[in-house]
Amino acid sequence: AQKVTQAQTEISVVEKEDVTLDCVYETRDTTYYLFWYKQPPSGELVFLIRRNSFDEQNEISGRYSWNFQKSTSSFNFTITASQVVDSAVYFCALGSSNTGKLIFGQGTTLQVKP
Amino acid sequence: KAGVTQTPRYLIKTRGQQVTLSCSPISGHRSVSWYQQTPGQGLQFLFEYFSETQRNKGNFPGRFSGRQFSNSRSEMNVSTLELGDSALYLCASSLSGTGWQEQYFGPGTRLTVT
Secondary structure (H helix, E strand, O other), rough: EEEEEEEOEEEEEOOOEEEEEEEEEOOOOOOOEEEEEEOOOOOOEEEEEEEEOOOOOOOEOOOOEEEEEHHHHHHEEEOOOHHHOOOEEEEEEEEEEOOOOOOEOOOEEEEEEE | OOOOOOEOOEEEEEEOOEEEEEEEEEOOEEEEEEEEEEOOOOEEEEEEOOOOEEEEEOOOOOOOOEOOOOOOOOEEEEEEHHHHHOEEEEEEEOOOOOOOOEEOOOOOOEEEOO
């Protein structure tokens, strides 16, 4: 069975702090894809990053970075120097190679206080 | 390029009624997936359509159905509405619906069943 676990339900930080959102996944597929989406209060899910199971390189995009470790089935997301605009719900999701179905975690609500 | 559009944005229905929601994917995208988002269950996959065919289906009762037209626009229908169907219904499109492609989400339709 496929499953995504985001153990942190809510995180609250003060602006400029670094914060890491955890994501642990389960799958029996050898080829799979991991995603992070951001859902601001407006409700629309915004794509942040995609990683495939063969690419364990970490990625950095501005203040965002992602750490993918197959050995621990984790795909964690770090925001450096958080800003109030980062306040949102963040979802980690798992997709398989031949379908459009995404399995989402329960989401982590991040609140960044000024 | 226009994003994914969903209509209506808000809907209030009464128990027992039926409802039809519409989704227009990004131009050129042939895969449309539907998700239900509730506070208790999170984001759950409903079904996916590709080239007018349902390719995947989630664990929802038969009251939930959908279809896709030749122009890739999709509709989902919920019959005999129950209070528990109150949710944000999100539609996502991608080029071909394979797991390696990011899905682009619409703003959602907020359905309230009274």
